[in-house]
Amino acid sequence: MFSIFAVSLFALAAGPIVIGEDAPEFELPDQTGQLHSLEDYRDKWVVLYFYPKDETPGCTTEACEFRDNIFEFNKINAQILGVSLDDVESHQKFAEHHSLPFPLLADVDGQAADAYGVKTRRLGMKFAKRQTFLIDPEGKIAKHYKKVQPATHSVQVLADLKDLGAGQ
Numbered sequence: 001m002f003s004i005f006a007v008s009l010f011a012l013a014a015g016p017i018v019i020g021e022d023a024p025e026f027e028l029p030d031q032t033g034q035l036h037s038l039e040d041y042r043d044k045w046v047v048l049y050f051y052p053k054d055e056t057p058g059c060t061t062e063a064c065e066f067r068d069n070i071f072e073f074n075k076i077n078a079q080i081l082g083v084s085l086d087d088v089e090s091h092q093k094f095a096e097h098h099s100l101p102f103p104l105l106a107d108v109d110g111q112a113a114d115a116y117g118v119k120t121r122r123l124g125m126k127f128a129k130r131q132t133f134l135i136d137p138e139g140k141i142a143k144h145y146k147k148v149q150p151a152t153h154s155v156q157v158l159a160d161l162k163d164l165g166a167g168q
Contacts, residue, residue: 024115030103031091050128054094062150076167
């Protein structure tokens with residue numbers, strides 16, 4: 001009972017993500033075990049995309065679309081960071097299997113997913129909802145995608161980043 005209450009209080013304390021406000025900070029390991037924090041990417045645009053599970057159809061499509069457009073993201077100084085509640089080993093296999101050239105962050109305890117308001121539970125399993133946040137070079141939330149179509153999301157994010165002035 002206490003843990004449910006504490007989690008509810010944390011969720012209320014974290015509040016909703018608001019465009020223009022500071023993005024919640026995190027420090028998470030990637031598929032190689034290297035730690036990444038939002039602070040590491042100051043002066044870059046960050047595409048922080050949360051996804052439910054490695055090697056599932058929608059998640060694979062979304063990751064591969066970002067992979068296929070990686071050079072366009074690099075041209076506009078944008079860093080892609082994928083985040084799920086899967087562990088480092090799962091991310092390592094997923095990244096190698098699909099030649100993903102960007103960090104996949106292991107949010108095993110769900111703290112980042114909680115902070116961004118995307119952690120959910122279904123059928124007894126915890127996972128991150130498929131949502132994306134664009135974070136500007138100063139660390140502010142610039143855009144939040146609550147509904148994501150995996151097959152077209154990467155192109156949409158690229159267009160929106162350019163509209164927001166990325167790469168200028």
